[in-house]
Amino acid sequence: MRRYSAFAIAREALRNHLGWEKAWRDAQPKKHYDVIIVGAGGHGLASAYYLGKNFGITNVAIIEKGWLGGGNTGRNTTIIRSNYLQDPSAAIYEKARSLYETLSQDLNYNVMFSPRGLLMLAQTHHEARGYLRTVHANMLQGVATEYITPERVKELVPIINIDGPRYPILGALYQARGGTARHDAVAWGYARACSAMGMDIIQQTEVKGVRSEAGRVTGVDTTKGFIGCGKLGIVVAGHSGQVADMAGFRLPVEAVALQALVSEPIKPCMDVVVMANTVHGYMSQSDKGEMVIGGGTDGFNNFTQRGSFHHIEETLRALVETFPMISRLKMLRQWGGIVDMTGDRSPIISKTPLAGCFINCGWGTGGFKAIPGSGWAMAELMAKGEPGPLAAEFDMWRFKEGRFIDESVAAGVAH
Amino acid sequence: MLTLECPYCGVTAEETELAPGYEAHLKRFGPGSTDEQFNDYMFARKNPKGVHFERWRHAYGCGKWFLAARCTATLEVFGTYPAQVGAPPEDIIAKIKARRPEWVME
Numbered sequence: 412m413r414r415y416s417a418f419a420i421a422r423e424a425l426r427n428h429l430g431w432e433k434a435w436r437d438a439q440p441k442k443h444y445d446v447i448i449v450g451a452g453g454h455g456l457a458s459a460y461y462l463g464k465n466f467g468i469t470n471v472a473i474i475e476k477g478w479l480g481g482g483n484t485g486r487n488t489t490i491i492r493s494n495y496l497q498d499p500s501a502a503i504y505e506k507a508r509s510l511y512e513t514l515s516q517d518l519n520y521n522v523m524f525s526p527r528g529l530l531m532l533a534q535t536h537h538e539a540r541g542y543l544r545t546v547h548a549n550m551l552q553g554v555a556t557e558y559i560t561p562e563r564v565k566e567l568v569p570i571i572n573i574d575g576p577r578y579p580i581l582g583a584l585y586q587a588r589g590g591t592a593r594h595d596a597v598a599w600g601y602a603r604a605c606s607a608m609g610m611d612i613i614q615q616t617e618v619k620g621v622r623s624e625a626g627r628v629t630g631v632d633t634t635k636g637f638i639g640c641g642k643l644g645i646v647v648a649g650h651s652g653q654v655a656d657m658a659g660f661r662l663p664v665e666a667v668a669l670q671a672l673v674s675e676p677i678k679p680c681m682d683v684v685v686m687a688n689t690v691h692g693y694m695s696q697s698d699k700g701e702m703v704i705g706g707g708t709d710g711f712n713n714f715t716q717r718g719s720f721h722h723i724e725e726t727l728r729a730l731v732e733t734f735p736m737i738s739r740l741k742m743l744r745q746w747g748g749i750v751d752m753t754g755d756r757s758p759i760i761s762k763t764p765l766a767g768c769f770i771n772c773g774w775g776t777g778g779f780k781a782i783p784g785s786g787w788a789m790a791e792l793m794a795k796g797e798p799g800p801l802a803a804e805f806d807m808w809r810f811k812e813g814r815f816i817d818e819s820v821a822a823g824v825a826h
Numbered sequence: 827m828l829t830l831e832c833p834y835c836g837v838t839a840e841e842t843e844l845a846p847g848y849e850a851h852l853k854r855f856g857p858g859s860t861d862e863q864f865n866d867y868m869f870a871r872k873n874p875k876g877v878h879f880e881r882w883r884h885a886y887g888c889g890k891w892f893l894a895a896r897c898t899a900t901l902e903v904f905g906t907y908p909a910q911v912g913a914p915p916e917d918i919i920a921k922i923k924a925r926r927p928e929w930v931m932e
Contacts, residue, residue, distance in 0.1 A: 711896075720827055
């Protein structure tokens with residue numbers, strides 16, 4: 412793989428840009444791999460990357476039903492933060508956020524990580540007390556956050572209305588090193604680095620079954636035939652339940668639609684990410700100038716990647732109240748992704764009842780921010796066969812044993 | 827927008843008039859059950875990509891819980907029925923089979 416650099420741009424400029432290589436090889440499946448990862452989204456590619464980088468395991472295939480990064484990795488609002496209440500969550504999300512800081516250098520691919528700062532608005536007294544508690548928890552966890560006044564909120568976000576009639580802003584939880592990154596570039600950067608290590612990224616290939624012998628996984632049946640493997644990692648987000656079913660176990664997961672939308676591009680007006688969890692909307696401005704907007708999930712099981720129209724109305728109503736100047740903006744695009752929600756709204760990175768088969772799922776509405784940390788923890792779990800400190804508490808048996816990592820209560824709504 | 831007919835009051839209600847309640851026909855386990863049974867009752871879900879039986883409440887209408895058969899892959903609604911049953915009634919199953927001949931009740 413040729414490295415990307417200023418020198419490479421100059422070199423290619425002198426020869427009509429004919430020397431650029433494809434970022435990754437289009438591979439056909441071999442008969443057997445040491446490790447197969449199902450799902451070439453951010454989490455699957457990151458899991459494969461850290462298997463190679465941290466553990467030297469490079470005889471790896473990443474199998475993808477559609478195209479690389481075409482699921483939730485291409486459908487999120489690109490927000491990165493780690494201001495969680497519970498210790499296991501703060502640990503893995505902060506690991507992910509800190510890996511994002513140097514990910515462009517690490518992958519030699521510009522993921523456009525922009526630690527522009529992130530605000531979670533407190534709009535009720537209950538919420539204000541909750542965020543103060545989170546700030547104190549974050550201090551103990553080593554996550555840099557602070558609680559700021561409405562005046563400081565107004566300084567950071569001049570377009571915000573801090574004394575709205577319904578929910579005036581009482582303060583905010585501020586993470587100065589939270590922000591955004593370019594979502595496609597994260598998938599493409601990991602894919603390029605995996606391919607450079609000799610891994611096969613096999614797109615347009617659907618897994619149809621999981622084969623096992625004497626309780627141990629032996630490979631997967633796909634639309635391109637049987638592919639054998641020593642270890643199998645299932646990293647398929649919305650379809651986790653379906654692939655787990657092939658492997659013979661059931662997950663505490665339900666799939667629902669989460670929507671996002673973007674406005675027409677406007678001049679720079681907001682250089683932080685703002686989340687308003689009481690009224691339930693969040694917004695940031697992309698580098699192209701679009702306002703990127705997200706809201707809540709639908710309340711029913713859904714695999715269609717389309718959400719309910721009334722959620723768009725509710726989200727925009729909340730944001731127009733918070734940012735009156737956006738009331739005349741036209742919305743350009745709207746889309747939905749299928750998110751896998753667990754009972755405690757925390758992910759599962761776990762061994763499974765099938766030996767040699769591992770699962771990474773349940774990221775729900777908060778997966779993008781976790782990609783590097785999730786891959787790091789999953790790679791450690793798959794390489795050693797036992798979870799490391801980051802994944803230890805996210806096993807799938809915590810529900811049965813009552814060891815919840817209850818972010819559904821801790822984080823309020825947006826997550 | 828999803829519309830469901832409330833089997834009690836006969837109103838064809840839009841989604842905004844209803845509150846979702848997820849999977850229906852869960853067998854309840856409590857004191858005396860094993861950890862495994864209680865875990866399955868509390869957390870393990872079928873989450874099918876296809877025919878799904880689920881609970882809904884006519885929250886901004888008559889206020890009663892009812893059940894619906896719906897396809898999670900296409901959002902097609904097969905029918906709704908009162909909640910006082912342990913399994914989907916015959917006429918609902920017939921409606922599903924008419925639209926999904928390959929479907930089998932789990």
